[in-house]
Amino acid sequence: MNKARWEEILSVAARLFREKGYRATTMEDIARELRVTKPALYYYIDTKHDLLYAICGAAIERLMEGAKKIMREDGSVEDKLRRLIAWHVNMFSANGDVIAVYLADENELAEDKRKFIRSRSREYESFYRELMERGIEEGRFRELDVPMAVRAISGMCNWLSVWFRPGGKYTAEEIAEIFSDLFLRGCAAAAGGEA
Amino acid sequence: MNKARWEEILSVAARLFREKGYRATTMEDIARELRVTKPALYYYIDTKHDLLYAICGAAIERLMEGAKKIMREDGSVEDKLRRLIAWHVNMFSANGDVIAVYLADENELAEDKRKFIRSRSREYESFYRELMERGIEEGRFRELDVPMAVRAISGMCNWLSVWFRPGGKYTAEEIAEIFSDLFLRGCAAAAGGEA
DNA sequence: ATGTCATTACCGACCGTTAAGTAAAATCCT
DNA sequence: AGGATTTTACTTAACGGTCGGTAATGACAT
Numbered sequence: 002m003n004k005a006r007w008e009e010i011l012s013v014a015a016r017l018f019r020e021k022g023y024r025a026t027t028m029e030d031i032a033r034e035l036r037v038t039k040p041a042l043y044y045y046i047d048t049k050h051d052l053l054y055a056i057c058g059a060a061i062e063r064l065m066e067g068a069k070k071i072m073r074e075d076g077s078v079e080d081k082l083r084r085l086i087a088w089h090v091n092m093f094s095a096n097g098d099v100i101a102v103y104l105a106d107e108n109e110l111a112e113d114k115r116k117f118i119r120s121r122s123r124e125y126e127s128f129y130r131e132l133m134e135r136g137i138e139e140g141r142f143r144e145l146d147v148p149m150a151v152r153a154i155s156g157m158c159n160w161l162s163v164w165f166r167p168g169g170k171y172t173a174e175e176i177a178e179i180f181s182d183l184f185l186r187g188c189a190a191a192a193g194g195e196a
Numbered sequence: 197m198n199k200a201r202w203e204e205i206l207s208v209a210a211r212l213f214r215e216k217g218y219r220a221t222t223m224e225d226i227a228r229e230l231r232v233t234k235p236a237l238y239y240y241i242d243t244k245h246d247l248l249y250a251i252c253g254a255a256i257e258r259l260m261e262g263a264k265k266i267m268r269e270d271g272s273v274e275d276k277l278r279r280l281i282a283w284h285v286n287m288f289s290a291n292g293d294v295i296a297v298y299l300a301d302e303n304e305l306a307e308d309k310r311k312f313i314r315s316r317s318r319e320y321e322s323f324y325r326e327l328m329e330r331g332i333e334e335g336r337f338r339e340l341d342v343p344m345a346v347r348a349i350s351g352m353c354n355w356l357s358v359w360f361r362p363g364g365k366y367t368a369e370e371i372a373e374i375f376s377d378l379f380l381r382g383c384a385a386a387a388g389g390e391a
Numbered sequence: 392a393t394g395t396c397a398t399t400a401c402c403g404a405c406c407g408t409t410a411a412g413t414a415a416a417a418t419c420c421t
Numbered sequence: 422a423g424g425a426t427t428t429t430a431c432t433t434a435a436c437g438g439t440c441g442g443t444a445a446t447g448a449c450a451t
Contacts, residue, residue: 003429022304024219027406040409041431049407079384105300109217133383142383149366149374150383156355157348164347171344179344187382188328188337188345189274198395222440235443236397244441 007045010035011059014052015098023053023106053106054114060103061121064092068128078136079185085128086158086184087177093161094173101162126151154184202240205230206254209247210293218248218301248301249309255298256316259287263323273331274380280323281353281379282372288356289368296357321346349379 013034017026028049032039046052067088071081092100107118129151136142157180165176208229212221223244227234241247262283266276287295302313324346331337352375360371 006430022217022219024217025304028408029406037430038432039407040433043408044430047408109220136383141385143381143385145378145383146374149371150378152355152359153352153375153378156352156358158351159358160347160351160355163351163354176344179341180348183340183345183348183379183382185382185384186338187378187380188331188340189380190336190338201396223442224440232396233398234441235399238442239396242442 003045010042010045011052011055012098015056015102018053018056018102018106019098023102023109050111053102054110056099057103057107057110057114057118060096060099061118061125063096064089064100064125065121067092068125072128072131078132078139078141082129082132082136082185083177083181085132086154086181087174089158090161090165090173090177090180093165094167097162097165097167104159104162126155129154157184198240205237205240206247206250207293210251210297213248213251213297213301214293218297218304245306248297249305251294252298252302252305252309252313255291255294256313256320258291259284259295259320260316262287263320267323267326273327273334273336277324277327277331277380278372278376280327281349281376282369284353285356285360285368285372285375288360289362292357292360292362299354299357321350324349352379 010031014026014031017030017034020026021030028042029039031052032042035042068085071084071088074081074084076084103118107115110118130147133142133145133147133150137144137147161176167173171179205226209221209226212225212229215221216225223237224234226247227237230237263280266279266283269276269279271279298313302310305313325342328337328340328342328345332339332342356371362368366374
């Protein structure tokens with residue numbers, strides 16, 4: 002059990018799954034990239050599906066880990082929301098392949114695995130929900146529809162997997178700030194006068 | 197060339213592609229759903245890939261058609277933005293399968309077809325960009341980063357393909373209004389006092 | 392009798408997976 | 422220390438199944 006090798010396989014698989022999709026990527030594609038033959042992969046894994054599950058699992062666990070930490074820290078709801086968004090965006094720049102596969106190919110998982118991953122995803126979204134609810138209670142946020150706001154923010158952030166590439170025009174931090182501002186203040190000019 | 201039949205095939209294919217993904221859907225799956233045998237499909241189509249292309253093409257064309265019309269109408273940038281978002285959301289409730297496949301499996305298209313579809317997608321996004329730019333010029337929008345705002349709004353709307361199902365808790369119109377409000381005003385309570 | 396729409400039967404390619412074997416490194420025994 | 426044995430990390434070969442697509446053919450409506 003060579004852990005380094007296992008993680009190498011996982012990261013190559015994640016990259017290829019992302020580029021071509023889970024189904025469209027063959028075991029030989031992965032093997033070729035690792036400069037071994039196809040059956041060599043089966044020394045480390047049991048099935049192709051296990052690879053996908055490991056990737057999706059890694060994605061949501063890493064996502065959760067950071068989010069939990071942020072939720073434990075203190076600060077205003079706005080601050081926490083900003084940090085949560087920043088974390089979300091950062092994950093795409095640090096673990097883009099894994100996250101993209103998790104978002105795009107999670108539905109290729111077997112029933113039970115998919116259910117588990119989805120329940121974790123809901124846990125993750127509950128952090129956003131919690132902050133929104135608290136923000137409204139505290140009178141810092143408008144009385145808006147929380148589930149819809151969560152979907153809006155999730156969409157905004159998850160869509161990063163479609164267009165974001167590290168080393169592009171914007172850093173993750175810049176994107177996070179723009180998104181946070183947009184989500185908190187909207188795009189309309191300040192109602193009562195220029196800022 | 198029975199056009200009704202062709203469209204029936206397209207809509208069945210779109211539904212299955214959406215449910216299981218393009219690769220995971222077999223021609224026999226589609227045939228079974230249509231209560232014919234697999235070779236019968238080949239009377240109407242040449243390749244499986246053509247089906248995908250037709251679906252992606254239909255998606256972006258329908259999207260474009262409505263958006264173009266809205267851009268030609270008059271009204272404030274806010275109004276037009278609202279209408280554009282409403283149109284976007286409505287497409288998911290009226291053509292969910294087609295749009296979802298277009299968003300999820302467009303990258304399975306052959307190089308040239310994909311390029312074409314992507315150029316059309318950029319055209320579509322340019323409508324959002326145009327409105328944002330005009331809004332800023334007119335002083336109705338804050339001086340924000342336009343490409344990022346477009347990505348934010350695209351993400352918010354396109355993410356509908358992941359969670360939206362017609363007949364759910366919200367109508368397309370309700371969602372559009374919530375999203376528009378969120379995007380224009382943000383979630384923070386009005387800075388200078390309650391609305 | 393011609394175009395429409397379907398059938399049965401099949402092919403070739405590919406893909407995930409397994410079987411069996413092997414060179415080299417690590418571990419153990421004395 | 423050094424030979425024996427086990428483990429690690431692969432290789433080659435091939436199997437079984439699936440899938441996109443085709444050939445050949447037939448029924449049937451106009």
